[in-house]
Amino acid sequence: MPISKGTQAFPRAEYLRRLVAVKAEMARRDVDVLVVTSTPNISYLTGNRTRITALHAVVVSIHKEEPAFIVRRIDVPGGFHQTFLERDNVIGYPEKLIGNPDKNGFDAVIDYIHELGHANRGVGLEFGYLTAQASEKFKARLPKARIVDCTKAVDWIRMVKSDLEITVMREVAAISDAGMMRAAEVIRPGVREADAAAEIVGTLLRGAKGKPGTDMPAILMCSSPRTGTPHVQWSEDVFRDGSQINLEFGGRRHGYAVGIMRTFTIGAPSDRLRRLHEAEVAGLEAALDTVRPGRTCSDVANAFYRKLTSMGFEKDTRCGYPIGIDWTEPTASLNDGDMTELKPNMTFHLMLGNWIDEDFGYVISETFRVTDAGVEVLTSVPRKIFEL
Amino acid sequence: MPISKGTQAFPRAEYLRRLVAVKAEMARRDVDVLVVTSTPNISYLTGNRTRITALHAVVVSIHKEEPAFIVRRIDVPGGFHQTFLERDNVIGYPEKLIGNPDKNGFDAVIDYIHELGHANRGVGLEFGYLTAQASEKFKARLPKARIVDCTKAVDWIRMVKSDLEITVMREVAAISDAGMMRAAEVIRPGVREADAAAEIVGTLLRGAKGKPGTDMPAILMCSSPRTGTPHVQWSEDVFRDGSQINLEFGGRRHGYAVGIMRTFTIGAPSDRLRRLHEAEVAGLEAALDTVRPGRTCSDVANAFYRKLTSMGFEKDTRCGYPIGIDWTEPTASLNDGDMTELKPNMTFHLMLGNWIDEDFGYVISETFRVTDAGVEVLTSVPRKIFEL
Numbered sequence: 170m171p172i173s174k175g176t177q178a179f180p181r182a183e184y185l186r187r188l189v190a191v192k193a194e195m196a197r198r199d200v201d202v203l204v205v206t207s208t209p210n211i212s213y214l215t216g217n218r219t220r221i222t223a224l225h226a227v228v229v230s231i232h233k234e235e236p237a238f239i240v241r242r243i244d245v246p247g248g249f250h251q252t253f254l255e256r257d258n259v260i261g262y263p264e265k266l267i268g269n270p271d272k273n274g275f276d277a278v279i280d281y282i283h284e285l286g287h288a289n290r291g292v293g294l295e296f297g298y299l300t301a302q303a304s305e306k307f308k309a310r311l312p313k314a315r316i317v318d319c320t321k322a323v324d325w326i327r328m329v330k331s332d333l334e335i336t337v338m339r340e341v342a343a344i345s346d347a348g349m350m351r352a353a354e355v356i357r358p359g360v361r362e363a364d365a366a367a368e369i370v371g372t373l374l375r376g377a378k379g380k381p382g383t384d385m386p387a388i389l390m391c392s393s394p395r396t397g398t399p400h401v402q403w404s405e406d407v408f409r410d411g412s413q414i415n416l417e418f419g420g421r422r423h424g425y426a427v428g429i430m431r432t433f434t435i436g437a438p439s440d441r442l443r444r445l446h447e448a449e450v451a452g453l454e455a456a457l458d459t460v461r462p463g464r465t466c467s468d469v470a471n472a473f474y475r476k477l478t479s480m481g482f483e484k485d486t487r488c489g490y491p492i493g494i495d496w497t498e499p500t501a502s503l504n505d506g507d508m509t510e511l512k513p514n515m516t517f518h519l520m521l522g523n524w525i526d527e528d529f530g531y532v533i534s535e536t537f538r539v540t541d542a543g544v545e546v547l548t549s550v551p552r553k554i555f556e557l
Numbered sequence: 558m559p560i561s562k563g564t565q566a567f568p569r570a571e572y573l574r575r576l577v578a579v580k581a582e583m584a585r586r587d588v589d590v591l592v593v594t595s596t597p598n599i600s601y602l603t604g605n606r607t608r609i610t611a612l613h614a615v616v617v618s619i620h621k622e623e624p625a626f627i628v629r630r631i632d633v634p635g636g637f638h639q640t641f642l643e644r645d646n647v648i649g650y651p652e653k654l655i656g657n658p659d660k661n662g663f664d665a666v667i668d669y670i671h672e673l674g675h676a677n678r679g680v681g682l683e684f685g686y687l688t689a690q691a692s693e694k695f696k697a698r699l700p701k702a703r704i705v706d707c708t709k710a711v712d713w714i715r716m717v718k719s720d721l722e723i724t725v726m727r728e729v730a731a732i733s734d735a736g737m738m739r740a741a742e743v744i745r746p747g748v749r750e751a752d753a754a755a756e757i758v759g760t761l762l763r764g765a766k767g768k769p770g771t772d773m774p775a776i777l778m779c780s781s782p783r784t785g786t787p788h789v790q791w792s793e794d795v796f797r798d799g800s801q802i803n804l805e806f807g808g809r810r811h812g813y814a815v816g817i818m819r820t821f822t823i824g825a826p827s828d829r830l831r832r833l834h835e836a837e838v839a840g841l842e843a844a845l846d847t848v849r850p851g852r853t854c855s856d857v858a859n860a861f862y863r864k865l866t867s868m869g870f871e872k873d874t875r876c877g878y879p880i881g882i883d884w885t886e887p888t889a890s891l892n893d894g895d896m897t898e899l900k901p902n903m904t905f906h907l908m909l910g911n912w913i914d915e916d917f918g919y920v921i922s923e924t925f926r927v928t929d930a931g932v933e934v935l936t937s938v939p940r941k942i943f944e945l
Contacts, residue, residue, distance in 0.1 A: 363769030381751030398635035
């Protein structure tokens with residue numbers, strides 16, 4: 170019996186809206202066909218969250234309403250079940266292309282472009298997400314095409330969310346909040362970091378307000394002596410009296426992530442940490458007060474940097490990035506000099522982690538949405554050092 | 558205060574052993590410097606598991622004992638803490654290379670190759686893991702080098718494990734087993750799939766025999782009506798009477814994964830499913846009986862295929878792959894025609910998932926090690942359909 174459609178996170182109209190925007194950009198760049206290979210961009214255009222391990226791509230034709238989703242044969246049922254696509258538009262390629270030194274899944278994608286009759290037209294590729302070997306294959310097997318680098322074309326479109334996406338991100342924010350409050354319950358002297366991580370991820374999957382997490386999140390748990398570094402996971406240590414713990418994670422639903430960071434101490438924080446916290450919260454509030462349509466990413470970052478500097482600290486990294494499917498979107502930065510203009514329904518992780526010395530760092534963040542007139546902060550954990 | 562070294566998963570001698578093998582391969586290919594950009598290969602050569610998001614690389618020089626680990630400045634403390642490298646060999650590049658359209662972290666890597674004086678020698682790159690844009694940068698900025706494609710050079714070396722790696726993989730196997738037995742306790746009619754996933758991942762992090770999981774695992778939970786597809790995660794559904802659930806996951810320690818798959822039914826399995834299970838287990842045992850040094854991957858796969866066919870079923874996908882750091886190693890396949898010879902301490906995920914119809918699939922797997930005389934199966938969950 171053929172597999173049925175699964176419950177869809179978004180109605181068909183939402184995906185068609187996204188595709189209209191992509192096709193307008195394709196027309197502007199004079200490409201008839203766009204080959205999308207970035208995992209979050211594929212999810213954005215189809216709803217796919219199947220963890221496909223073999224090569225696969227979405228092919229958008231400017232002449233067809235739906236794109237084609239070209240996957241290994243065994244991933245066709247999952248691809249049809251999870252996405253909004255009609256059955257004929259989830260196309261399986263044969264198993265003989267797996268582990269084959271001469272031909273692979275991208276040969277099936279190129280064959281499809283030839284079948285479409287677009288092999289002598291403008292063909293857009295995401296060179297920034299393709300390996301050198303894959304790029305050479307596309308160029309060699311599409312010798313008459315005008316190949317156009319369309320890296321980040323879809324990423325820039327997905328930077329502005331629909332109201333439906335914002336609804337999902339509010340659900341995810343509630344999950345992120347629940348995870349952080351759970352951390353405050355389970356981090357105690359003598360507890361293994363791994364056991365605390367187990368409790369936090371459990372909360373992120375069980376979810377909040379009746380909405381479970383639907384993807385596995387990452388957890389960064391930088392505890393003493395690792396508080397001066399941003400990207401380590403939990404260790405095999407136990408928490409100790411006097412430990413500091415810098416946490417970063419976020420819930421996930423339908424691929425969307427909402428980030429949250431907070432700093433924990435077992436016992437009282439040092440005076441230096443408390444002063445940094447006060448400066449960071451003041452900077453965070455100054456940054457949020459700056460958010461509104463027409464302001465730039467640079468304006469928001471500089472509001473933070475000015476306040477922080479006035480209170481005696483510096484931060485030499487950016488203040489955040491757009492967030493959505495699979496966490497970081499590789500477009501704008503909340504950074505001095507980034508003149509990207511804020512628009513309603515852009516969403517950012519205002520990420521104010523500050524790693525000053527090898528043994529002195531602090532983290533705080535919020536995820537916010539640009540509204541018609543200002544800002545909506547999606548996360549709602551108290552802006553404090555959690556003293557345990 | 559500078560950060561201290563963290564607890565190391567392996568002694569320095571183990572990393573130097575791996576580097577001797579890599580340098581011998583470099584000499585064979587006549588390259589003086591090898592730029593390693595694949596995440597599992599970096600982990601293999603240094604012990605790094607920091608989740609670095611910005612561009613980074615390990616540069617192995619044939620003339621130096623230790624490689625250099627070149628990372629974004631803020632990742633230096635984590636990189637030093639987690640790896641076996643001396644402080645001077647973890648090199649930070651400045652923040653101005655982040656979000657910069659003209660220069661990025663690979664410019665720092667290329668600068669380092671120039672500083673080494675190797676810019677006019679053989680330089681190995683992993684083209685299969687580099688984007689087209691990155692490859693062009695290396696070629697443009699190393700015009701006098703003889704660039705050699707070294708994709709999978711390190712991957713083939715890490716296919717044969719040391720006894721120390723096998724010890725870690727046995728620890729991980731016990732965690733994988735514990736996760737599957739926990740699944741059998743928590744999957745019940747009316748339970749949400751997300752809640753079961755939370756319990757399983759909690760077990761995988763808490764670990765087994767006093768050894769926690771140290772990396773976040775993935776969980777694939779393909780339950781009715783998704784049993785004909787291999788790669789979906791849990792859904793928002795609840796389990797129901799009559800549901801079938803195909804599970805695939807594995808514990809993780811120090812980057813190493815050990816895979817396990819089992820099929821669950823709520824109520825009695827169908828006759829067809831029971832017959833497929835019997836054929837698959839017979840095939841699994843035939844495959845394991847075939848494993849010994851000198852036999853080929855093809856021999857193992859064909860032992861399975863022959864038995865399965867003799868019992869009335871077919872499987873059109875490969876029977877597995879080498880497994881180690883970050884799960885699948887992209888080298889050999891347990892597949893008809895793969896003449897890779899088995900050697901002691903190779904480890905494979907004998908992955909016998911079989912997705913026959915869109916509504917009919919079955920999974921079972923074991924992770925095994927090739928011994929001096931035969932096989933050691935690392936996982937030890939009963940080879941049954943778990944009837945709940």
